[in-house]
Each structure stands twice: as structure tokens, then as C-alpha cells.
Amino acid sequence: MGQTLTEKILSRIAGRSVAAGDFLELSPDWTFSLDDGIGLVDRYLRENGVEKLIAPEKIAIFYDHYSPADTPLHAHIHRLGRKLVERFGIPRLYDVGEGISHQVAIETGLVKPGQMVVNTDSHTTTIGAIGAIGSGIGCAEMAYLWAFGELWFRVPSSIRVTLTGRLTHGVTPKDIVLKALQELTARGGTYAAVEYHGDALANLGIPDRMTLCNMGVEMGGKFATVPADAVTLAHYRDLGLDPGPVVQPDADATYVREVKVDVGRLEPMVSAPSRADNVHAISSLERPRINQAFLGTCTNGRFEDLKQAADLLRGKRIASGVRMIVTPASRRVYQKALREGVVETLVEAGCTVTTPGCGACAGIHQGVLAEDEVCVATSSRNFIGRMGNRDAKIFLGSPLTVAASALEGRLADPRQH
Amino acid sequence: MRLDGQAIVVGDDVDTDVIFPARYLAVLDRKQQAKHLFEPLGAEFKERLDRSTVLAAGWNLGCGSSREHAVTSMIGHGVRFVVAKSYARIFFRNAINIGLPVVESPELAAAIADGAAVDVDLAAGIGSTGGTSYRFEPLPPALLEILTAGGLWARRAKRTAA
Numbered sequence: 133m134g135q136t137l138t139e140k141i142l143s144r145i146a147g148r149s150v151a152a153g154d155f156l157e158l159s160p161d162w163t164f165s166l167d168d169g170i171g172l173v174d175r176y177l178r179e180n181g182v183e184k185l186i187a188p189e190k191i192a193i194f195y196d197h198y199s200p201a202d203t204p205l206h207a208h209i210h211r212l213g214r215k216l217v218e219r220f221g222i223p224r225l226y227d228v229g230e231g232i233s234h235q236v237a238i239e240t241g242l243v244k245p246g247q248m249v250v251n252t253d254s255h256t257t258t259i260g261a262i263g264a265i266g267s268g269i270g271c272a273e274m275a276y277l278w279a280f281g282e283l284w285f286r287v288p289s290s291i292r293v294t295l296t297g298r299l300t301h302g303v304t305p306k307d308i309v310l311k312a313l314q315e316l317t318a319r320g321g322t323y324a325a326v327e328y329h330g331d332a333l334a335n336l337g338i339p340d341r342m343t344l345c346n347m348g349v350e351m352g353g354k355f356a357t358v359p360a361d362a363v364t365l366a367h368y369r370d371l372g373l374d375p376g377p378v379v380q381p382d383a384d385a386t387y388v389r390e391v392k393v394d395v396g397r398l399e400p401m402v403s404a405p406s407r408a409d410n411v412h413a414i415s416s417l418e419r420p421r422i423n424q425a426f427l428g429t430c431t432n433g434r435f436e437d438l439k440q441a442a443d444l445l446r447g448k449r450i451a452s453g454v455r456m457i458v459t460p461a462s463r464r465v466y467q468k469a470l471r472e473g474v475v476e477t478l479v480e481a482g483c484t485v486t487t488p489g490c491g492a493c494a495g496i497h498q499g500v501l502a503e504d505e506v507c508v509a510t511s512s513r514n515f516i517g518r519m520g521n522r523d524a525k526i527f528l529g530s531p532l533t534v535a536a537s538a539l540e541g542r543l544a545d546p547r548q549h
Numbered sequence: 550m551r552l553d554g555q556a557i558v559v560g561d562d563v564d565t566d567v568i569f570p571a572r573y574l575a576v577l578d579r580k581q582q583a584k585h586l587f588e589p590l591g592a593e594f595k596e597r598l599d600r601s602t603v604l605a606a607g608w609n610l611g612c613g614s615s616r617e618h619a620v621t622s623m624i625g626h627g628v629r630f631v632v633a634k635s636y637a638r639i640f641f642r643n644a645i646n647i648g649l650p651v652v653e654s655p656e657l658a659a660a661i662a663d664g665a666a667v668d669v670d671l672a673a674g675i676g677s678t679g680g681t682s683y684r685f686e687p688l689p690p691a692l693l694e695i696l697t698a699g700g701l702w703a704r705r706a707k708r709t710a711a
Contacts, residue, residue: 168574169574169615171577180705180706198575203575205576208575252615253614253615254613254614254615254639268615269615269639269642269643270639270646270647272617272643272646272702273642273646276646276701276702276705280705283701284692318562318612319608319612322635323638352638354638407562494566495566495571496574515564515613516566517566517567517588517589520570520572
């Protein structure tokens with residue numbers, strides 16, 4: 133029987149042929165943790181007297197959630213993490229300003245097609261953009277994996293999402309994934325892997341695919357992935373790296389569900405408060421006034437996202453009373469945006485640029501909302517209290533929707549710009 | 550493993566930002582974490598929560614972030630077990646691997662009234678509330694073993710001691 137991409141990758145790691153529903157004890161290719169989890173991982177290792185880690189070379193730690201530290205407690209956790217790296221000889225710490233784990237892991241070519249990543253971050257599904265699989269896990273189990281090398285996983289069934297057609301003016305990959313989320317809902321992909329297929333992918337680069345895979349977790353997904361193709365191979369060629377053996381799903385693989393999206397027929401999509409799957413076409417929504425526009429995150433903080441927003445804002449000024457916060461997803465994104473004049477355009481338009489990382493998304497720092505405020509954001513979650521205030525409202529949309537909204541001072545349709 | 554307690558009821562798709570806001574992620578002690586459990590739901594909810602030892606939820610409990618604080622803050626608060634119609638996968642993993650008993654049963658979850666007494670037998674797959682019993686699929690043996698040992702680390706310690 134044919135295998136999905138997820139079954140292929142998990143079979144390779146398990147050393148035998150596996151199918152959806154199987155329970156496995158296995159050792160993923162990469163095991164990442166972040167500043168917001170490393171304190172707990174450290175605590176489990178200490179409490180259990182762990183003196184040596186099985187495979188430090190599989191570990192990377194990224195300071196992205198509260199970086200640079202905004203409170204003494206966060207600074208303390210950063211310090212704990214740096215000491216842990218030293219204590220166990222962990223070769224990779226991406227410290228303050230390097231950026232979001234998923235972004236760095238893909239843009240540097242650290243993770244290769246066909247590999248499996250676990251990370252103490254739910255948006256690790258993003259890694260699927262390069263034909264790998266990635267999933268979020270907790271800190272107790274991450275510490276356990278570091279100490280003993282193996283952890284249980286269940287092989288998920290897969291959902292096939294087929295994308296056809298070509299995006300039209302003002303419509304972006306974010307609108308595609310919001311449409312897929314509208315179809316599947318926040319529970320439609322629970323315990324499953326979302327596998328993207330279709331002719332539309334030929335026109336979607338790695339940054340676009342990261343957006344598609346990122347929000348797989350908002351569908352409940354364990355993994356989300358785009359099988360490697362010419363676009364993927366070009367990414368590694370451009371980096372001067374060998375992508376390694378490329379794995380493909382079988383043509384006769386079994387999918388528990390299929391969703392089809394004609395991307396050429398889409399209009400800009402928006403998640404209204406306070407659920408990510410409360411998705412509506414922009415034309416069907418009222419246009420509330422906004423206080424904050426936020427461009428960034430692992431969903432949409434890449435160069436292409438900043439460039440799109442800058443092109444829309446060039447020579448203009450965001451509405452008075454609106455603050456627009458821009459957070460590049462990584463140092464490399466920031467540098468390219470500087471070199472190409474994108475940062476200058478954004479700042480001239482009235483935007484504020486912050487340190488690369490997760491930024492305001494999780495309501496920790498760099499753009500927390502006040503009560504009764506409204507924010508339109510490129511991020512992936514608009515739950516109650518997400519950006520630090522339970523009485524604020526968050527709309528989720530594309531970089532173009534966010535930029536257009538900042539210009540108009542209210543939720544706006546980017547096709548009119 | 551048999552457990553009982555008094556339930557507080559929440560709805561569908563209760564996410565980790567509502568369960569445990571991200572700005573407290575650096576709080577490592579479970580008792581301290583418990584102070585922030587369900588903080589966005591306000592003071593009235595907190596009062597009822599303080600009288601409860603069981604959480605009853607709808608579909609997709611714990612969707613969103615991977616933060617295990619969603620589970621450990623419940624343990625720190627004194628939540629003995631959780632009944633839900635279904636779980637988001639990372640919350641479910643964390644609960645098993647940390648040792649917070651989780652029951653997946655749409656029927657039992659739907660039957661639990663706010664403030665009502667609930668009891669469950671995890672291995673037998675039976676739960677009851679309001680005088681009616683409901684059967685549910687017990688966890689696979691391998692997961693039930695981790696859970697009843699008190700999580701991955703506790704199971705390891707027991708095996709090493711044995």
C-alpha cells in the first residue's frame with residue numbers, strides 16, 4: 133500500500149515500514165527548544181540528575197519569544213539557557229536577535245527535506261515547507277528526549293489539500309491558508325498531517341509554503357508539509373547546500389480527507405475575533421477602526437511579506453492614531469530588508485521596527501494591546517488575551533491586508549490599493 | 550486508576566492562551582503557575598475554579614500553543630483529572646507525559662453539569678455523573694502506563710528503582 137510523505141519519513145526514522153495509527157518510539161533528526169521553554173527543560177534535567185545528553189548535535193536553541201529580555205525573570209531564563217548550552221556542550225544557540233526558530237532552520241538550510249523536527253513550539257509545522265515534517269511537543273518530553281534519545285509518537289493519518297490556479301492581485305498565500313482553515317476548521321486536522329499538493333505550488337516559493345504549513349497547527353495538525361520539488365531543490369542550490377535524499381509520497385497513498393482550493397478565485401481572507409478559524413472573505417466583513425497593525429511572526433515575518441507591505445505603503449503615511457509594528461522573522465530577513473530599502477520605506481510610512489523574533493504575537497512584549505483596542509495582525513492566533521489583553525480584539529490577515537488597514541485606519545481590502 | 554471530584558465546565562476549542570497566558574511562561578513552579586490558570590476568564594470563573602477538582606470541556610481542549618504550563622498549572626491548582634469531548638494533540642501529549650489524567654468521552658463530557666460530582670475508572674473506561682454511567686475507550690496500554698506512573702519521568706524513576 134502506498135505511503136504518505138509523513139509515513140515515508142517516519143518509516144525511514146523507525147527503520148521499518150509504518151502506517152497511520154502505529155505507535156513508535158523514535159529519535160527525530162532535530163530536537164529544538166526556545167527561550168520560553170528552556171527554563172522548564174533545564175528544571176527537568178536538573179531535578180532528574182541528568183549529566184549527559186544523548187545527542188547534543190541534534191539540538192538547537194533559539195531565543196525568539198522574549199528576546200531581548202524585557203523583564204528580570206526573562207533575563208534569568210536566558211541566562212539559565214546559556215549555562216545549559218555550556219554544561220551539555222550543545223553546539224547551536226541562536227541568541228538574541230537571530231530570529232524565530234522555524235525561520236532560521238529553513239533559511240540557513242539547517243533542516244533538510246525528509247527530516248523530522250520536534251520543537252517546544254506548536255508552529256513547528258512550518259518546517260514542512262521544505263518537504264520535512266515538524267511538530268510541537270512539551271518541555272517534559274523534550275527534556276526526556278534529550279536525556280534518553282527516544283520518545284513515543286503515533287503515526288498520523290494525512291489530509292490532502294490540493295491547491296490549483298494562480299493568485300490574483302492583492303491575494304497572498306496567507307489568504308490560501310486562511311481559506312483552507314475555514315474549510316477544515318480548528319478541529320478538522322486534529323492528530324493528522326496536512327499534505328499540500330496541486331499545480332498552484334509551482335508558483336509558491338519556500339517563504340509562501342512556510343505560511344501554508346505554519347497554520348497547519350491551527351487546523352489541529354500534527355504536521356503540515358509540501359513535498360519537495362524543483363522549488364525546494366532550488367532553495368538548497370541557492371544556499372550552496374546538498375538537500376540530501378528527497379522523499380516523495382506515493383501516488384496511491386491513503387488520505388482520510390481531501391480539500392480543494394482554487395487559489396485564483398480567492399479574495400483576501402480575514403480571521404475575525406477570537407478564533408483563528410472564524411474566517412471570512414474581506415468583502416463580507418464590517419470595517420472596524422484599528423489601533424494597531426502588526427506585521428511579522430513565523431506566519432508572515434519574512435522578506436517577501438515586508439516587501440509586499442512596503443510596496444503598498446511606499447510614499448504614503450499610515451493613518452493617524454494607528455501604530456504599525458514590524459518585526460522581521462530573522463536577522464537575515466532584517467538584513468535583506470535593509471539592503472533593499474524595504475525597512476526605509478516602512479519607517480518613512482510611519483512603521484516601528486523591532487528586534488527579529490516572535491514580536492507582539494504572543495502578548496509578551498513589543499506591542500501588547502490595551503483594553504478595547506483593535507489590532508489587525510499577520511500572525512496566526514487571535515484567541516482571547518492572545519496579545520496580552522483579554523478585552524482587545526485581533527483580526528488576522530495577510531501582510532497586504534495589514535498594510536492597507538494601517539493606511540486607512542480601519543480593516544481594509546488591499547485590492548483597493 | 551479511579552478518580553473523583555467536583556467539576557467546572559468550559560466550552561469548545563478552549564485554547565492555551567485562555568488556559569495560561571504566554572507572559573507567565575517563565576514561571577516554572579506549578580503552584581505559582583496555578584495563580585494564572587484561566588486568568589483571562591476573570592474573577593468569577595476563578596472563584597468557581599477554586600472550588601473545583603475536575604475540568605470538563607468540549608471539543609478540542611487545549612488548542613494552540615505547545616506550552617505544557619496549560620497542563621502543569623492545572624496540576625498545580627489541584628485538578629485531579631480532565632474530561633473532554635476531544636483534545637488538541639499537544640495538550641493531550643503533555644497531559645499523558647506529565648501525568649494529568651485525561652478522559653476523552655463526548656458523552657460523559659456532555660453530561661457533566663457545572664459543580665457536579667464526577668468519577669472515572671481510567672483502566673475500565675467507565676465514568677459517571679448525575680447517576681448515569683458512560684463507557685469510554687480507555688487509553689492504549691502503553692499510554693495508560695505512562696499516565697498512571699505519573700508521566701514519562703516518573704515512569705523512568707520507577708523502572709530504575711525496580
